Amino acid sequence: MLDCFDSFCQGGLMRTTRLFSILDELRSRRLPVSAEVLAGLLNVSVRTIYRDMSTLQSMGAPVRGESGLGFQIEEGTFLPPLHFAPDELDALLIGMRMVQSRVDSTLADAASRALNKIGSVLPDHYDHLFLDSPLLVHSLASGKPSLKNDILSELCYVIRIKERIEISYVDGNGGSTNRYVRPLGVVCFDSVWLFIAWCDLRQNFRSFRVDRVGLVSRTGDIFKDKLGEGFKDYIRSL
Template identity: 40%
Template sequence: MSRTQRLFDLLQLLRSYRFPVTAQTLADQLQISVRSVYRDIASLQQQGADISGEAGLGYVLKPGFMLPPLMFSEEEIEAMVLGSRWVAEHGDAHLAQAAKAALDKIAAVLPSDLRLSLDTNALLVGPDAPPSDFDEALPLLRAAIRQEHKIKLSYVDAKGHTSERMIWPFALGFFERVRVLVAWCELRQEIRHFRTDRIKAFEVYPLHYPQRRHALLRQWREQENIPIP
């Protein structure tokens, strides 16, 4: 375990205690020596952590402290790298660029050992299907979802029938082969799924739909029996 990871774990452990905890207890849980706990607490204090207490009495971390270089564990870095690579492969060009920019910002504040973990991450994402012409319109759909605006669709169903729909978009699913827009359909009066490759045309109306996006999302999760975080 790297020293940066050990400091992060110590900080997280201190944050879980509301009352002073002894160095021996910390050492037992972190599986390090008491002497290492003393050194690491001194190091955190030097970097600005508001840790009060002393040897033999115990230590407590006052709330509200977050040391930027220690924000992420190694597994959290792996999760972010994997997620960013997935977005780069499966998202539209704007999302891919945003994912890379976010990862660059994270890398800029990481200490050297965790930066190496990020640069040499071995979690890979398989290639996506070739981008479709509609992918260029995905940023407009994502903006409509964020702003809770209605959308008028010209949609072709699986049987080749075309219909006009006024919908309330609240989610966009990125799958390996297709993109799926999840929305309340005013025509059907229920939540429906629309493949973006079957959307012939659409128009965003600068008009808020009557329900909140998070309420529609919760309703959809309950309907599809998807666990709610």
Template identity: 40%
Template sequence: MSRAARLLELLQLLRRHRRPVTGAALSAELGVSLRTLYRDIAALQAQGAPVEGERGLGYILRPGFTLPPLMFSGEEIEALVLGSRWVASRGDDKLARSARDALAKIRAVVPPALRDELDASTLLIGPPPGHAATGDDNRLELIRRAIRAGRKLTLTYQDGNGTPSTRTLWPFALGYFEHVRVLVAWCELRQDYRSFRTDRIQKLTIEESAIPRKRAALLREWKLRQQIPE
């Protein structure tokens, strides 16, 4: 790997970490010595990259830093195409359209050789199951909007036994599975985390009031309870 490619890879690694990461961990991921890693960090800082930290404490890339269009690897191209095709096939109308638009934007900025690889990707998504969740596109759009805005949701929900209840939720995640879509939220009624199938939501309202905690904190705490790795 050339030094230029290694520096770009180091930037990508730093972007992947939200908290300071030690030089030892970075050097192990890159497959270089710790001495080389320190030289690379210094080179990035000298070129204006906002890498903060020091030896023994760890390094982090300051939020807001954006990279110019990068040369994607073949595997990265395949991952982008496969993920976009899955969302276009399984997502609701608005999300599917956004996936196609995002792929078109990527196609417009990559070099011609990579554009050809993108167009010729042979990783395909099979047809969605015939009994997949349908008809709740508007609910999904409202839920995503509430999550992005950090607003509470009030909904009327019918459980598996057909029993209705009204809940006020702090929504923070939306899971897309083959047959169902699942809202994950803190439920004020139960004072605990709960999951709700979107096809069982009878009525849905976005409230004016904001959720009292950051959604990233809710997601992190929920993952810990579910023993889901970061």
């Protein structure tokens, strides 16, 4: 009798864990996910996924299913904090600490705030896996941000709001020029950060070393993405 009770409890715990896993999986994706994909990820049958979805919806979870498309979280809904697995916490820590060692002071401070926010909502038994983790990242700058000014932060901002800018730039030969560009993205390589932009004058992509950008002047001119001239198009052209 006790064995049956223990099995029942374990089964309930496994299902509860699976329901949380389904919600975490759905909100991590921008597009609908099919029951077949979810079944493969969670190592259960498609029928089990449909039953779990019905349970979630009956509990009031903001899950919507569309025939032929799959399941997704309703837009504009609020869900409790994510439940991170230990290896996901490791990935977050390493990534954030790499950011802290490779960027300017503004972004380094933002990374520290993000780490503190994540740590503050984790269950108590995860504290030693996150706040006191022995995973560190060493930089040649002896713990200081590798970029001396806040140019990278400014570039990230105008990329986010899609505003044309003028930059002053010093090339490899020491020559100084001014460029009007549409900011598209940044790419971090082993030793340098590259700023990627579209030059309307040259009608082509241009890349600039962030540490050689002297000044970023905002124009107030907000642009829209154009087919063939976006950041993903640049990546495909490499």
